[in-house]
Amino acid sequence: MIEWKSPICLKVILIGNSGVGKSSFMNRYVNHRFTNMYRATIGTDFLTKEVNIDGSTVALQIWDTAGTERFQSLGTPLYRGSHCCLLVFDVTSRASFTALEVWRKEFLVQGEPLDPEGFPFIVLGNKTDLSNREVSRRQALQWCEQIGAQYFEGSAKDDVDVEKPFMTSAQAGLQQYKKHTLENTGHFQITCKQPRETRNNCQC
Ligand code: GDP
Numbered sequence: 131m132i133e134w135k136s137p138i139c140l141k142v143i144l145i146g147n148s149g150v151g152k153s154s155f156m157n158r159y160v161n162h163r164f165t166n167m168y169r170a171t172i173g174t175d176f177l178t179k180e181v182n183i184d185g186s187t188v189a190l191q192i193w194d195t196a197g198t199e200r201f202q203s204l205g206t207p208l209y210r211g212s213h214c215c216l217l218v219f220d221v222t223s224r225a226s227f228t229a230l231e232v233w234r235k236e237f238l239v240q241g242e243p244l245d246p247e248g249f250p251f252i253v254l255g256n257k258t259d260l261s262n263r264e265v266s267r268r269q270a271l272q273w274c275e276q277i278g279a280q281y282f283e284g285s286a287k288d289d290v291d292v293e294k295p296f297m298t299s300a301q302a303g304l305q306q307y308k309k310h311t312l313e314n315t316g317h318f319q320i321t322c323k324q325p326r327e328t329r330n331n332c333q334c
Contacts, residue, residue, distance in 0.1 A: 143216065145216070149226075150220040152194050219256070255270055255284075
C-alpha cells in the first residue's frame with residue numbers, strides 16, 4: 131500500500147508599491163523568466179514551488195499582490211494565514227522604500243498574525259541592476275534593524291540573488307508554521323489551490 135504524505139504548505143506574501151517588481155521577482159524565482167513588459171497585477175496571483183528545508187520538502191505558495199490603492203480592500207482575506215511577508219521596494223525609488231512602513235503596519239492590522247511582535251518580515255530591494263539608485267544598502271539595513279527584519283537585495287532582471295530571500299522566507303515561514311499552525315490549525319490553515327502556471331502535489 132502506498133502511503134501518501136502531502137508536503138507542508140507555507141504561504142509567503144509579497145507586498146509593496148505597484149511597479150517595484152513583485153511579479154517579476156516571483157516569476158524569476160519560480161519560472162526562471164523575466165519580461166520587460168509591464169503588467170499591473172490585477173488583484174492577486176500566486177505560484178507554488180517545492181523547496182527542501184533541512185531535509186523536509188515544503189510547498190512554498192508565493193502570493194503576489196496588487197500594489198494599487200483600488201485593490202487594498204482585498205488585504206484582509208489575502209494577508210491572513212501568511213507564514214512570512216516579503217516587503218518589496220525598488221532601490222531606485224525612495225518613495226517605494228518609505229511606503230514599506232505603511233505596508234507593514236497594514237499587514238499587521240489586516241493579517242492579524244497570532245504573534246505580531248515575532249512575525250517574520252523580510253525586506254527586499256529590487257532592481258539593483260539600475261545605476262540611478264535612491265536607497266543605499268546602509269539605509270535599508272538601518273530600517274531593517276529597527277523593525278527586526280532581514281534584508282536582501284537583488285535584480286529580477288539580471289537574476290541576481292533571487293533565491294536567497296525566498297529560501298530565507300521558507301525557513302522563517304516553517305518556524306512560524308511549527309510555532310502556530312500545529313497548535314492553531316483553524317486560524318492558520320490554508321488551501322493550496324491550483325496556481326496559474328505551476329501545480330504540485332500539495333494537499334494541505
Ligand atoms: P509589480 O507591480 O511590483 O508586480 O512589478 P512588475 O513585476 O510588474 O515590474 C514592474 C516593472 O519593473 C516592469 O516593467 C519590469 O520589467 C520592471 N522590473 C522588474 N524587476 C526589475 C529589475 O530587477 N530590474 C529592472 N531594471 N527592471 C525590473
